Amino acid sequence: MAARFDASAMNKVIGYRLRRAQSYIFQQFDERFARLKLRPAEYSVLELIADNPGCQQGTMAKALGIKRANFVGLIQGLDARGLTARGQQPGDKRANALYLTPAGQATIVEAREIQAEFERHCVELLGGEAERDHLLTLLDRLAPTAD
Amino acid sequence: MAARFDASAMNKVIGYRLRRAQSYIFQQFDERFARLKLRPAEYSVLELIADNPGCQQGTMAKALGIKRANFVGLIQGLDARGLTARGQQPGDKRANALYLTPAGQATIVEAREIQAEFERHCVELLGGEAERDHLLTLLDRLAPTAD
DNA sequence: TATTGTTATACTCTATAACTATA
DNA sequence: TATAGTTATAGAGTATAACAATA
Known part of the structure; x- marks a missing residue:
């Protein structure tokens, strides 16, 4: 066997592995959402407005964990x-109160279908719904959801 | 109970939760490594050079999942x-063959201590070593480690 | 005085193309 | 021709400070 690259130490680092996995998942998100020309942040904004029509702009930014100033361009x-x-x-x-336009409503319907299919794919990779739930539980222990 | 913000749909999205958790963990990394003035990418480079002294620059960049061009500045x-x-x-x-200088060796020793303590903290949050291993297994299923 | 949205700005991370020196 | 490192550059993402309108 040839001299191989030893990444065993880094591969045990939780933060490193989280970053690599997140980066990989976002790449696939971009491919699947290329048709709708939606980036991850844009999809999350549409979904959250759909679930919270009329919500305040600053509230939305805080919920997303981004600065008010950076939400403006988005x-x-x-x-x-x-x-x-x-x-x-x-x-x-x-x-400002945020709403979806009819075009936005149509877009989020399509986006949800793409997202649901992507999620099914991920759940399959993980080994089932129970494993998915376990993953979300573990992520919640690491970084509590800011209700 | 007041009208609250509904993030329940987004909070079930694996990619979204991965991003939020990774962002949160990196913030804490930055705090813990502020004294050494090491960002996550810099720490990973030092660790991988320590584990692979004399390794080639392009090999390192590929192992980290970043472009050769972006590794140069790093x-x-x-x-x-x-x-x-x-x-x-x-x-x-x-x-180019990459090496740690004596100062780099001293730095990685300190960095490993900080990292080990951080990892202990994370493992405690997760609920033990078995849960940590399970998290890494799930992340590996989602985004296979590129050996 | 404090808050909401905004602008301006800077820094990091990432992606691509093109150059140089080697192979 | 192809590869390793490099430069230049552009696009995102993110952080802070300061401003106008409003509370």
Whole structure:
């Protein structure tokens, strides 16, 4: 056997393995969502607006774990594509209320189908729903979901 | 109970949860390694050079899953700090052989201590070594380790 | 005074193309 | 011709500071 590269130490490092796995999954996400021209962050914004219509812009940014300042360009891009719209929040003229446009509604329907198929693929790789649930449980122990 | 933000759909998405967990873990890594001024990628380079002294630069980049072009700045930074050195590969004048300097050796010793403590912390959060092993197994099923 | 959205800015990470010197 | 390292460059993602409008 030839002299091979020894990555055994790094391959036991949880953070390293998380990064590699996340990077790999995002690559596949990009391939599957190329047709809709949606990046992971954009998909998550559409899904969260669909689940929380009229929600406040800053609340959305915080839920996503990104800075308000960095969310501006993201939502502006979706607005420019006609997928989302920002209205006034009743009772606070500063705040933006986020909505999906009809085009956004149609897009999230398609996106959910692609995502569901991707998730089925991942669950199969993991070995079933129980393993998927276990993975999510372990990730939650490492990095608690910020409710 | 007040109207709360509904993130239940996104919180079931494996890729989303992987990204959030990885981001969270890297933040903690940065805090713990602030004293050594090592970012995750820099730590991984030092560890892999320590485990593969004299290895080729391109081999290292590929093992890390980053482009050769992007590895250049990374190794140049470590070189400039006196932690690594690049020598000639016997038999190929094009290739660089990577080594740790004495300062780099001292740094990786300290880094391994910090990393081991961080890993102990993570294993505790996960619920023990068996759960850690299970997490790594699941990540490997999702994104096979490129041997 | 504090908060919401915004702009400007900088730094990191990543991706591609093209160059050089070797092979 | 092909490969190893390099440079230049552009695109994302992310962090902070400061501003206008509003609370």
